[in-house]
Amino acid sequence: MLKNTLKSVVDSVGIVDVQCSNLGNLLLQEQLKKSQTGIRMKNRNKQNLSYFSGLIINSSLSSLLLALILLSFVFLQTVSASEQKPTGPDLHKFWDKNCSECHGHSADFSRKFLEIVDGKLQGPMHKDSFKTFLNNHYIRRNQQEAIYDMLLAENLIEPRYKNECSSCHKKAAEFVRESITLRDGKILISKEDTPVSEFLESHRGLTTEDIEFYMALLTRVASEVYRP
Numbered sequence: 001m002l003k004n005t006l007k008s009v010v011d012s013v014g015i016v017d018v019q020c021s022n023l024g025n026l027l028l029q030e031q032l033k034k035s036q037t038g039i040r041m042k043n044r045n046k047q048n049l050s051y052f053s054g055l056i057i058n059s060s061l062s063s064l065l066l067a068l069i070l071l072s073f074v075f076l077q078t079v080s081a082s083e084q085k086p087t088g089p090d091l092h093k094f095w096d097k098n099c100s101e102c103h104g105h106s107a108d109f110s111r112k113f114l115e116i117v118d119g120k121l122q123g124p125m126h127k128d129s130f131k132t133f134l135n136n137h138y139i140r141r142n143q144q145e146a147i148y149d150m151l152l153a154e155n156l157i158e159p160r161y162k163n164e165c166s167s168c169h170k171k172a173a174e175f176v177r178e179s180i181t182l183r184d185g186k187i188l189i190s191k192e193d194t195p196v197s198e199f200l201e202s203h204r205g206l207t208t209e210d211i212e213f214y215m216a217l218l219t220r221v222a223s224e225v226y227r228p
């Protein structure tokens with residue numbers, strides 16, 4: 001009875017992929033609680049663009065000024081072309097935008113609900129069909145492989161960053177965005193342009209093994225954030 005009511009409510013807010021289980025119901029309840037506030041701003045870029053073009057059309061810019069603006073566009077594009085373009089969106093932002101509303105933090109979610117069997121991720125409901133499920137579940141812009149790899153990596157390691165570092169630093173992804181740069185596969189401290197490994201040697205009494213662990217972790221998170 002309750003299940004049916006829940007299902008019809010969920011159907012009416014447009015969620016079709018519903019199955020019944022403890023996890024499902026738990027997530028559903030969470031989701032129902034949050035669905036009122038879950039409306040996100042879309043097309044912000046589009047709005048900005050039309051605002052901008054409106055400005056150009058409405059103002060009485062001389063053609064000289066217009067030419068200058070066009071030139072600076074060309075210049076900006078040349079500059080950004082010389083930097084390496086990311087191969088995808090910041091995965092942690094992607095997760096925060098598309099998944100966290102129902103599943104919370106990705107690593108916590110992965111450790112709590114998913115497990116690795118024969119090297120592959122399985123969910124409480126989708127075992128062999130896990131990847132197929134993921135392909136059809138709230139994923140857009142072909143990020144399913146990257147999300148799968150992230151959940152797998154998070155599942156494989158203990159929450160040491162959370163326990164040993166996050167009392168002083170922000171969440172790993174935020175910390176990386178603010179303080180760490182990825183160049184040619186190596187992580188550097190952004191403000192000094194020096195290797196993170198060197199810094200860690202004299203930080204928090206970390207042992208060689210600890211440093212190896214954190215270098216692997218921060219390098220992975222940096223590739224998820226910067227998507228080289």
Ligand code: HEC
Nearest residue numbers: 017018019024027028031098099102123124125126138139
């Ligand atoms: C609006 C809520 C909602 C959003 C947003 C959402 N999920 Fe889910 N997710 C669910 C529900 C409900 C279930 C359990 C029912 C099911 O298996 O269909 C689930 C189950 C899962 C599972 C476990 C599968 C299994 O074996 O049971 C994974 C993994 C998952 N979601 C990943 C994601 C990812 C990745 C995203 C973002 C791209 C995402 N979800 C976005 C509601 C959501």
Ligand code: HEC
Nearest residue numbers: 161164165166167168169179189190191196199203204214
């Ligand atoms: C007790 C607080 C504290 C804890 C716990 C802590 N750090 Fe730090 N960390 C700092 C402070 C303060 C700085 C900046 C000042 C400095 O140079 O030491 C810093 C700087 C860093 C930097 C250089 C980035 C920058 O912009 O300065 C890295 C990398 C770093 N910490 C990694 C870690 C890791 C990995 C852990 C977990 C093992 C950790 N920290 C735990 C306080 C802490």
